[in-house]
Amino acid sequence: MHACHFTLSKFLNFGAVTVQRSSNLRFSLKCSSQKVQMESTGQSDARGALIVLEGLDRSGKTSQSARLLSHLNGLGYPVESWRFPDRDTAVGKMISSYLTNQSQLDDHTIHLLFSANRWEKRSLMEAKLKSGTSLIVDRYSYSGVAFSSAKGLDIEWCKAPEVGLLAPDLVMYLNIPPEKAAERGGYGGERYEQLEFQKSVAKYYEMLSDPSWKMIDACLPLEDVEEQMKEIVLDCVVSCQKGKPLTHLWLS
Numbered sequence: 001m002h003a004c005h006f007t008l009s010k011f012l013n014f015g016a017v018t019v020q021r022s023s024n025l026r027f028s029l030k031c032s033s034q035k036v037q038m039e040s041t042g043q044s045d046a047r048g049a050l051i052v053l054e055g056l057d058r059s060g061k062t063s064q065s066a067r068l069l070s071h072l073n074g075l076g077y078p079v080e081s082w083r084f085p086d087r088d089t090a091v092g093k094m095i096s097s098y099l100t101n102q103s104q105l106d107d108h109t110i111h112l113l114f115s116a117n118r119w120e121k122r123s124l125m126e127a128k129l130k131s132g133t134s135l136i137v138d139r140y141s142y143s144g145v146a147f148s149s150a151k152g153l154d155i156e157w158c159k160a161p162e163v164g165l166l167a168p169d170l171v172m173y174l175n176i177p178p179e180k181a182a183e184r185g186g187y188g189g190e191r192y193e194q195l196e197f198q199k200s201v202a203k204y205y206e207m208l209s210d211p212s213w214k215m216i217d218a219c220l221p222l223e224d225v226e227e228q229m230k231e232i233v234l235d236c237v238v239s240c241q242k243g244k245p246l247t248h249l250w251l252s
Protein backbone atom coordinates (compact mmCIF):
# COMPACT_ATOMS: atom_id res chain seq x y z
CA MET A 1 0.00 0.00 0.00
CA HIS A 2 1.28 3.45 -0.85
CA ALA A 3 2.56 5.55 2.02
CA CYS A 4 0.02 8.26 1.28
CA HIS A 5 -2.90 5.85 1.56
CA PHE A 6 -4.88 5.92 4.72
CA THR A 7 -4.21 3.07 7.08
CA LEU A 8 -7.08 0.66 7.45
CA SER A 9 -6.77 0.58 11.22
CA LYS A 10 -7.63 4.24 11.39
CA PHE A 11 -10.92 3.55 9.71
CA LEU A 12 -12.62 0.91 11.73
CA ASN A 13 -15.78 1.46 9.73
CA PHE A 14 -14.07 0.83 6.42
CA GLY A 15 -15.78 -2.54 6.02
CA ALA A 16 -19.17 -0.89 6.10
CA VAL A 17 -18.38 0.86 2.86
CA THR A 18 -18.16 -2.31 0.89
CA VAL A 19 -21.11 -4.08 2.46
CA GLN A 20 -23.94 -4.12 -0.02
CA ARG A 21 -27.51 -4.03 1.14
CA SER A 22 -29.74 -6.68 -0.31
CA SER A 23 -31.47 -5.58 -3.48
CA ASN A 24 -34.80 -6.12 -1.70
CA LEU A 25 -33.99 -3.56 0.91
CA ARG A 26 -32.87 -1.10 -1.71
CA PHE A 27 -36.14 -1.65 -3.55
CA SER A 28 -38.24 -1.08 -0.47
CA LEU A 29 -36.33 2.08 0.37
CA LYS A 30 -36.91 3.35 -3.11
CA CYS A 31 -40.62 2.71 -2.90
CA SER A 32 -41.02 4.22 0.53
CA SER A 33 -39.00 7.38 -0.02
CA GLN A 34 -42.11 9.40 -0.76
CA LYS A 35 -43.71 8.10 2.40
CA VAL A 36 -40.63 8.88 4.49
CA GLN A 37 -40.77 12.44 3.26
CA MET A 38 -44.44 12.84 4.05
CA GLU A 39 -44.05 11.44 7.52
CA SER A 40 -41.20 13.77 8.24
CA THR A 41 -43.00 16.98 7.28
CA GLY A 42 -44.80 16.94 10.62
CA GLN A 43 -41.47 16.95 12.46
CA SER A 44 -40.06 20.42 12.94
CA ASP A 45 -36.52 19.07 13.32
CA ALA A 46 -36.56 17.08 10.06
CA ARG A 47 -33.93 18.54 7.72
CA GLY A 48 -31.72 17.92 4.73
CA ALA A 49 -28.27 16.34 5.02
CA LEU A 50 -24.94 18.10 4.58
CA ILE A 51 -22.83 15.64 2.63
CA VAL A 52 -19.22 16.50 1.81
CA LEU A 53 -16.93 14.87 -0.74
CA GLU A 54 -13.23 15.29 -0.20
CA GLY A 55 -10.12 14.04 -1.93
CA LEU A 56 -7.12 14.99 -4.03
CA ASP A 57 -7.50 16.73 -7.38
CA ARG A 58 -8.65 14.19 -10.01
CA SER A 59 -10.00 11.78 -7.40
CA GLY A 60 -13.45 11.87 -9.04
CA LYS A 61 -15.40 14.07 -6.63
CA THR A 62 -17.10 16.15 -9.27
CA SER A 63 -18.30 13.17 -11.34
CA GLN A 64 -19.58 11.43 -8.23
CA SER A 65 -21.39 14.55 -6.99
CA ALA A 66 -23.36 14.63 -10.23
CA ARG A 67 -24.22 10.96 -9.94
CA LEU A 68 -25.34 11.26 -6.33
CA LEU A 69 -27.44 14.28 -7.19
CA SER A 70 -29.37 12.42 -9.84
CA HIS A 71 -29.66 9.33 -7.64
CA LEU A 72 -31.25 11.23 -4.75
CA ASN A 73 -33.38 13.26 -7.16
CA GLY A 74 -34.63 10.04 -8.69
CA LEU A 75 -35.69 8.83 -5.25
CA GLY A 76 -37.71 12.02 -4.77
CA TYR A 77 -35.45 13.76 -2.26
CA PRO A 78 -34.88 17.52 -2.55
CA VAL A 79 -31.16 17.89 -3.15
CA GLU A 80 -28.66 20.36 -4.59
CA SER A 81 -25.06 19.99 -5.63
CA TRP A 82 -22.66 22.67 -4.32
CA ARG A 83 -18.92 23.12 -4.58
CA PHE A 84 -16.16 25.08 -2.91
CA PRO A 85 -14.59 27.27 -4.00
CA ASP A 86 -17.80 28.82 -5.31
CA ARG A 87 -16.18 30.81 -8.09
CA ASP A 88 -19.32 32.85 -8.85
CA THR A 89 -19.14 35.22 -5.87
CA ALA A 90 -16.83 38.27 -5.70
CA VAL A 91 -14.57 36.39 -3.29
CA GLY A 92 -14.76 33.31 -5.50
CA LYS A 93 -13.57 35.32 -8.48
CA MET A 94 -10.47 36.37 -6.52
CA ILE A 95 -9.85 32.73 -5.63
CA SER A 96 -10.30 31.62 -9.22
CA SER A 97 -7.89 34.25 -10.48
CA TYR A 98 -5.32 33.05 -7.93
CA LEU A 99 -5.80 29.37 -8.83
CA THR A 100 -5.38 30.11 -12.54
CA ASN A 101 -2.18 32.07 -11.84
CA GLN A 102 -3.68 35.36 -12.98
CA SER A 103 -2.96 36.89 -9.59
CA GLN A 104 -0.52 36.38 -6.74
CA LEU A 105 -1.60 36.37 -3.09
CA ASP A 106 0.09 35.75 0.21
CA ASP A 107 -0.59 32.18 1.45
CA HIS A 108 -2.46 33.38 4.54
CA THR A 109 -4.56 35.75 2.48
CA ILE A 110 -5.73 33.12 0.01
CA HIS A 111 -6.44 30.76 2.92
CA LEU A 112 -8.73 33.33 4.49
CA LEU A 113 -10.43 33.98 1.15
CA PHE A 114 -11.25 30.28 0.79
CA SER A 115 -12.71 30.40 4.30
CA ALA A 116 -14.63 33.61 3.60
CA ASN A 117 -16.08 31.90 0.53
CA ARG A 118 -17.59 29.27 2.83
CA TRP A 119 -18.78 31.84 5.38
CA GLU A 120 -20.59 33.84 2.72
CA LYS A 121 -22.64 30.74 1.87
CA ARG A 122 -23.22 29.64 5.45
CA SER A 123 -26.65 31.18 6.06
CA LEU A 124 -27.99 29.96 2.72
CA MET A 125 -26.59 26.53 3.53
CA GLU A 126 -28.41 26.47 6.87
CA ALA A 127 -31.66 27.70 5.31
CA LYS A 128 -31.52 25.00 2.62
CA LEU A 129 -30.87 22.25 5.16
CA LYS A 130 -33.63 23.46 7.48
CA SER A 131 -36.08 23.61 4.58
CA GLY A 132 -35.38 19.92 3.93
CA THR A 133 -32.97 20.17 1.01
CA SER A 134 -29.89 17.97 1.19
CA LEU A 135 -26.61 19.37 -0.11
CA ILE A 136 -23.88 17.38 -1.79
CA VAL A 137 -20.80 19.54 -1.42
CA ASP A 138 -17.69 19.05 -3.53
CA ARG A 139 -14.89 20.14 -1.10
CA TYR A 140 -15.29 21.96 2.21
CA SER A 141 -13.17 23.08 5.18
CA TYR A 142 -11.01 19.95 5.02
CA SER A 143 -9.73 21.03 1.60
CA GLY A 144 -9.10 24.45 3.05
CA VAL A 145 -6.94 23.10 5.85
CA ALA A 146 -5.22 20.28 3.93
CA PHE A 147 -4.12 22.43 0.98
CA SER A 148 -2.94 25.40 3.06
CA SER A 149 -1.15 23.21 5.62
CA ALA A 150 0.61 21.44 2.76
CA LYS A 151 2.12 24.83 1.87
CA GLY A 152 3.60 25.03 5.35
CA LEU A 153 0.99 27.04 7.25
CA ASP A 154 0.28 25.92 10.80
CA ILE A 155 -2.61 23.47 10.84
CA GLU A 156 -4.29 24.99 13.91
CA TRP A 157 -4.04 28.46 12.37
CA CYS A 158 -5.67 27.02 9.24
CA LYS A 159 -8.54 25.49 11.20
CA ALA A 160 -9.35 28.61 13.22
CA PRO A 161 -11.40 30.53 10.61
CA GLU A 162 -13.46 27.40 9.90
CA VAL A 163 -14.67 27.12 13.51
CA GLY A 164 -18.43 27.63 13.67
CA LEU A 165 -19.24 26.65 10.10
CA LEU A 166 -21.85 23.91 9.81
CA ALA A 167 -20.38 20.47 10.36
CA PRO A 168 -21.08 17.92 7.65
CA ASP A 169 -23.35 14.99 8.50
CA LEU A 170 -21.15 12.84 6.32
CA VAL A 171 -17.66 13.14 4.88
CA MET A 172 -16.75 10.76 2.10
CA TYR A 173 -13.08 10.67 1.21
CA LEU A 174 -12.29 9.51 -2.32
CA ASN A 175 -9.09 7.69 -1.59
CA ILE A 176 -6.59 7.39 -4.43
CA PRO A 177 -2.78 7.28 -4.45
CA PRO A 178 -1.48 10.65 -5.68
CA GLU A 179 0.41 8.95 -8.52
CA LYS A 180 -2.79 7.35 -9.81
CA ALA A 181 -4.70 10.61 -9.63
CA ALA A 182 -1.91 12.31 -11.59
CA GLU A 183 -2.22 9.69 -14.35
CA ARG A 184 -5.91 10.43 -14.86
CA GLY A 185 -5.90 12.57 -17.95
CA GLY A 186 -3.31 14.83 -16.39
CA TYR A 187 -3.94 17.83 -14.22
CA GLY A 188 -5.65 20.96 -15.52
CA GLY A 189 -2.71 23.27 -14.95
CA GLU A 190 -4.12 25.12 -11.95
CA ARG A 191 -2.04 25.96 -8.94
CA TYR A 192 -1.61 22.94 -6.58
CA GLU A 193 -2.04 20.38 -9.39
CA GLN A 194 1.43 18.88 -8.98
CA LEU A 195 2.29 15.41 -7.80
CA GLU A 196 4.68 16.32 -4.98
CA PHE A 197 2.28 18.87 -3.58
CA GLN A 198 -0.67 16.44 -3.79
CA LYS A 199 1.36 13.87 -1.83
CA SER A 200 1.69 16.39 0.95
CA VAL A 201 -2.01 17.29 0.80
CA ALA A 202 -2.84 13.58 1.22
CA LYS A 203 -0.84 13.48 4.46
CA TYR A 204 -2.75 16.44 5.86
CA TYR A 205 -6.08 14.90 4.89
CA GLU A 206 -5.03 11.85 6.87
CA MET A 207 -4.25 14.02 9.88
CA LEU A 208 -7.63 15.73 9.64
CA SER A 209 -9.67 12.59 9.14
CA ASP A 210 -11.58 10.90 11.94
CA PRO A 211 -13.22 7.49 12.22
CA SER A 212 -16.57 8.86 11.06
CA TRP A 213 -15.19 9.54 7.57
CA LYS A 214 -16.24 7.04 4.96
CA MET A 215 -13.28 5.91 2.92
CA ILE A 216 -14.18 5.27 -0.68
CA ASP A 217 -11.84 3.34 -2.94
CA ALA A 218 -11.61 5.89 -5.75
CA CYS A 219 -9.37 3.65 -7.91
CA LEU A 220 -12.37 1.50 -8.85
CA PRO A 221 -14.39 2.16 -12.02
CA LEU A 222 -16.82 5.12 -11.77
CA GLU A 223 -19.87 2.88 -11.47
CA ASP A 224 -18.39 0.88 -8.60
CA VAL A 225 -17.42 4.02 -6.74
CA GLU A 226 -20.95 5.28 -7.23
CA GLU A 227 -22.42 2.07 -5.83
CA GLN A 228 -20.28 2.37 -2.68
CA MET A 229 -21.42 5.94 -2.16
CA LYS A 230 -25.15 5.64 -2.87
CA GLU A 231 -25.84 3.40 0.09
CA ILE A 232 -23.95 5.57 2.53
CA VAL A 233 -25.57 8.76 1.32
CA LEU A 234 -29.08 7.39 1.57
CA ASP A 235 -28.54 6.31 5.19
CA CYS A 236 -27.36 9.79 5.99
CA VAL A 237 -30.29 11.52 4.30
CA VAL A 238 -32.74 9.29 6.16
CA SER A 239 -31.13 9.95 9.54
CA CYS A 240 -31.25 13.72 8.99
CA GLN A 241 -34.91 13.46 8.04
CA LYS A 242 -35.48 11.86 11.40
CA GLY A 243 -34.16 15.01 13.05
CA LYS A 244 -30.43 14.46 13.67
CA PRO A 245 -29.25 17.80 15.18
CA LEU A 246 -27.08 20.18 13.17
CA THR A 247 -23.62 20.70 14.67
CA HIS A 248 -20.70 23.04 14.07
CA LEU A 249 -17.13 22.53 13.03
CA TRP A 250 -14.21 22.23 15.36
CA LEU A 251 -15.71 23.77 18.48
CA SER A 252 -14.01 21.29 20.81
Ligand code: NYM
Pocket residue numbers: 057084085099114115138139140141143144145147148191192193
Ligand atom coordinates in the same frame (compact mmCIF):
# COMPACT_ATOMS: atom_id res chain seq x y z
N1 NYM B 1 -8.75 24.43 -2.44
C1 NYM B 1 -10.10 24.26 -2.36
C2 NYM B 1 -8.04 25.05 -1.42
O1 NYM B 1 -6.83 25.20 -1.50
N2 NYM B 1 -8.72 25.49 -0.32
C3 NYM B 1 -10.08 25.35 -0.19
O2 NYM B 1 -10.66 25.78 0.82
C4 NYM B 1 -10.80 24.72 -1.25
C5 NYM B 1 -12.28 24.57 -1.15
O3 NYM B 1 -8.63 24.72 -4.73
N3 NYM B 1 -6.84 22.22 -6.00
C6 NYM B 1 -8.07 24.01 -3.65
C7 NYM B 1 -8.20 22.57 -4.02
C8 NYM B 1 -8.16 22.55 -5.52
C9 NYM B 1 -8.51 23.97 -5.93
O4 NYM B 1 -10.73 23.22 -6.39
C10 NYM B 1 -9.76 24.13 -6.74
P1 NYM B 1 -11.53 22.41 -7.55
O5 NYM B 1 -12.35 21.41 -6.77
O6 NYM B 1 -10.48 21.76 -8.42
O7 NYM B 1 -12.36 23.43 -8.27
Ligand code: MG
Pocket residue numbers: 057058
Ligand atom coordinates in the same frame (compact mmCIF):
# COMPACT_ATOMS: atom_id res chain seq x y z
MG1 MG C 1 -9.24 20.57 -9.22
